[in-house]
Amino acid sequence: MGSTFFGLNIGQTGLYAYQAALDTTAHNITNAETNGYSRQVLGLKAGRALRVNSTYGMAGTGVNVTGVTQMRDQYYDIKYWNNRTVFGEYSYKNHYMTELENYFNEVSVEGFTTTYNSFYESLQELSKNASSLTVRTQVISYAESLTEYFHSVSENLKITQRECNFEIGNQVDKINSIAQQIATLTKQINTLEVRGGTANDLRDQRALLIDDLSEIASTSVEEHIVGDGVGVTTYIVKIDGQVIVDGIDYRTLKVVPRKEKINQNDVDGLYDITWDNGQVFNANSPTLGGALQALIEVRDGNNSENLQGKVGAAVNEPAENDPLKTVTKITLIENNINAIEKLNIPEEGILTIHNKNYLYSGFKLEKIGEDFVYTFELEETIDEDKLATLIDKSASIGKSIDYKGIPYYMGQMNEWVRTYAKAFNQIHRDGKDLNNEAGIDFFTANNQVNGRNYSFGPLKDSPDHDTYDFISFDSNTGGYYDYVDKDEPMYGSYYFMTAENFVINKELLQDPSKLAAATDVINGIENNDILKKLIALKDDNNLFIQGNAEGFFQTFVAEIGIDTEKAKNFSTAQENILKSIENQRLSISGVDIDEEAMNLIRYQNAYNLSAKVITVMDEIYNKLINDMGA
Secondary structure, eight states: OOOTTHHHHHHHHHHHHHHHHHHHHHHHHHTTTOTTOOOEEEEEEEOOOEEOSSTTOEEOOOEEEEEEEEOOOHHHHHHHHHHHHHHHHHHHHHHHHHHHHHHTOOSSTTSHHHHHHHHHHHHHHHHHSTTOHHHHHHHHHHHHHHHHHHHHHHHHHHHHHHHHHHHHHHHHHHHHHHHHHHHHHHHHHHHHHTTSSOOHHHHHHHHHHHHHHHHHSOEEEEEEEETTTSOEEEEEEEETTEEEEETTEEOOEEEEEOSSOSSTTOOTTOEEEEETTSOBOOTTOTTOOHHHHHHHHHHHOBTTOSOEEEEEEEEEEEOSSOTTSEEEEEEEESOSOOOGGGOOOOSSEEEEETTEEEEEEEEEEEEETTEEEEEEEESSOOOHHHHGGGTTOEEESSOOOOSBOHHHHHHHHHHHHHHHHHHHHHHHHTSBOTTSOBOOOSEEEBOTTTOOBOOOSOOOSSOOTTTOOSOOEETTTTEEOOOOOSSSOOTTOGGGOOTTTEEEOHHHHHOGGGOOOBSOOTTOTTOOHHHHHHHHGGGOTTSBTTBSHHHHHHHHHHHHHHHHHHHHHHHHHHHHHHHHHHHHHHHHHSOOHHHHHHHHHHHHHHHHHHHHHHHHHHHHHHIIIIISOO
């Protein structure tokens, strides 16, 4: 049979067990508002019964504590992480797209529509009094306001691009910090758990870090037990399928400023992301997700309108300016960009052929029929035996990013200013100014290196090739077309005009009499046939695919509004979904104050009753020992 004093041991187990239960409940209550905390439950089970030599067979031994269990459901954790990645992406897109939409300022009086219409109203006024220098000055002033509008928007877009770039650096630093903390916590957890038990609070901290990481990029976690019953687990964290934490080891990312632009309109020093060991990190992965994908797409998104073609020829030949030097020239055919107005490649940059990058120092283009043929001069010479392997390979400049980000919107503005300025200038050059001299370019571009205006007048049939390098012949028109030269950018191609450098000709600013209003002023300076053509340009529905100039820009602005609204709607929807999943997760892991208050009373009563057991036993043993003695 059991020991005479066995009852004390039973009461003692109750005291210890319910003291632990009260401590666990108190821990839950005090952490009810702690972010990431998971409710803990004390496990209790009846003690192992003892066989006694009596008619009732076996006797209970009290209660044992089996451990403190963390109430988490991995299913909801994974679901939460996946949806937080989607929410992170669209919340960042919503923020930056709203910022971009505000830049175009259509609601305010300074918007494009007001500025553009004011310019044409001044042209209408000039048509009534073509000789007035005062009205001419007004026309030029309103035109200058139009160019300044594009300068302002262009600068704001570049500011946002810099902000996105800076934030990409911040997010990379955050990823590295989180990876280091996860590895450190994993080491602490294994150190504690190898001795038995579960490091619940440390596991909560680690899971909270995964919550934060999942908002930056798509995150997955794997945990496996090492050995059998040794209390050690492997904990592997991946971002976009690439391991960043493996147990107590972790990798870091770094940002590297680009030496070459991938788009004509990019700001300098945009970041590329690599692993710390120099391996490539696929920042353009469509499954990257999170804030990082949003930032990269807003910063670099080109709506898949980067230059793409295939290699038609690859040759080594003497350099044009140094016959003793051999250079490699790559010719691209079947290109997707066959209009100068849509061309936004950098003058010097990186040509990617079959996933391999080659630096080019300049390029020229020819128009054959309706197609452009691009020839790039590479910085380094390729061996002759390797040139043939490049033929028919796909080639591109920059990555094809299927999102309408800042490069796309900059490209749309460039297309507008180039197309409109070219049409306006062609009409204006056909006229004569007040001095009966031939009209000049009305709109031009400012060379930001030397401060001069580019000239977009038609090139002569026999240009001076010592002055004009890389000029290409157009077999259809019999005239010389467009060109690019790395050493001295030549005048004549609207490729050099962008929303950033779009200006009024300096000669017109200095002398309004140079504004051409008529084809001939000999028969009267009040002639205004050129002005009528310029005014008619406003309603020329053949100027753009979308219709007239105003229609193109309004469609463009509406496109930004639609993209912004889309980002906003997705962000709101994902936020609601995320809250719903979080509530589901909290239904399991969250602390319910009312429930814990009830547990507090329950365990207090159980503790008091266990103490009462000991008190009763004490009275029994007192009777047994003191009152029954001989």
